[in-house]
Amino acid sequence: MQIKHALTTTPALLTALALAISSTSALAADFNAKLSLDVPEDNTKYEAAQQFADLVRERTDNNVDIQLFANSVLGGESESAEGIRLGSVQMGIITSSVLTSWVPEVQVLDLPYLIDGEEQATALSQPLTEALSDTFEEQGFHLLGFSVNGIRQLMSSFPIHSIDDIQGKKMRVIQSPLHVDAWQAAGANPTPVPAPEIYNSMQTGVIDFFDNTATNYLTNRFYEVAPYYVKTDHIFAMGTWVVSQSWWQRLPDDYQQVITDAALEVQAELPAMRKSDDQAALDETVADGATIIEIEDKGPWQEAMKPIREEYVEKIPNGESLVSLIQNAE
Template identity: 60%
Template sequence: MAVIKTLTVALAASLTFGTAAFAQEFTARLSLDVQEGNPKYVAAENFANAVSEATDGAVKFQLFANGLLGGEVESAEGMRLGSVQAGIITSSVFATWIPEVQVLDLPFLFRDDAHAAAANAVLTERLASKFEEQGFHLLGFSINGARQPMSTFPVDAPSDVAGKKIRVIQSPIHIALWEAVGARPVPIPASEVYNAMQTGVVDMFDNTATNYLTFRFYEVAPHYTDLRHVYAMGSWVVAKSWWDSLPGEYQQSITKAATEVQAEAGPLLAEVDAASLAETEKLGATLHVVSDKQPWIELMEPVLAKFAPQIPGAEETIGAIKAIE
């Protein structure tokens, strides 16, 4: 009888443990460098809600806006260390670990917003294993925004920027692409852009439409030009250690939710960008659209030709992107 009792207790304990394991909740801290209401935040919020609904609340993504968990570099490092579980982080941040992502900084890689959005599947397929090797699980990409010239003077043709001092991010590619059109690149941290423009250290810089309004850049750069020479892409990543702890069915739910929300992110961003630019016009900004991009493309083509061979797998990735109709 003692043996039967022991077996009964063990079986009950096993069933209880199994039920608890199945009912286990998985919570992830998702880091964002933008404020609430920003299109990237809204996309992350839609994603978190979709995942919670698909898993009956078993998987929860807690959103931390305004860089509360650190900047983008710190958040990426946090995922490798386990202090952060997820984020939508600008792709160039990962270049230290995954040099293949530098392909996204090449000029005129995408024809337009729709082409950039359509490249998600190709980029994810080609880069997922590279992220995995470095401790990240890649869920895909979405557009953070297209980089646009913002200046103290009108910009249409490359000759308009010849000799002008332009603030650039600290990237050899970005320095080279502006040198190619005759400008004088000056690497300056993002936090110092407004003051650099205000004091005349630089004459122009490039950034995204939403930031033109949000950071009041129109005050120091009253001319905004639609050029879209480089797209800033957001990498949707989760810590591999956290991802590996999830049951397969939850992984499938997360992947599905991410893919669906990423498809919606582009139109949402376009809508917010349009509203932001309209508001800057009311505040005195002048908006320009480049009448002919071909001169820009031709002058920046050597930059692509120079740097692509230096980026692992870039030529194949570029070919796959160009083939997207």
């Protein structure tokens, strides 16, 4: 009974157990890597990471073994990113906004209404990777590319049909000045709240609405406290595929190429995977009582946030050139 109690209450022991299990399976490999994820096993990002790990294992004759750690078992995204920099974690698909303290240039991906559709979001990966690879390496990361985690949409306790409906309402935002300023400009009352506290904050009325992605709407059961899912398409949430630079440098050139190619292949397949999973997630929430609202006229939302976008382009290092690169991606 004591062991059971410790495992259910001590994250450190859970992490140690997970590491012990993975190390046993990876003993035969020449190079072992822990890949940290903040999502559960049934999430699209996990499925993509598993495909990536399987390709690498197969193409290196089991000499590079990548073990996946879901549900933030190695720590939250910020902790995982720091672990990747230091080499205690070898890989991760980290939300771009988490990395801005090390690579402020990636804040460009959080500019509202910058990315105009799925094709552009997918096409930007290659040119942005080329533009930022050196900056990532200076901070201890090897950059393998970007992929869309999902589109940030509004999730609310009340119906939203236009920007007028959010005036003065309390909105949970990520702990980022850009997000605070953008939603303040749109007329909301932005309140930074850590992600694990969203559900309870909605339940207790601390916030009235927030933004997140379709799969999280289902897996975190947000629809229970936010029955209105509102398609504003304001930000494409991008995942950043990063590897510890110190671990990367120890790999032979041919293994580096295998990992690079495998990442590119999976990233190319991800949009179709995610689109299918997003629709399935929304269908399930609708079956449980959620209401989907399409915002057909996004003009007022874009106009309200435009000054903030212009302001932050000036603040972000190489902001104008990066915006141009993204807008011209095809």
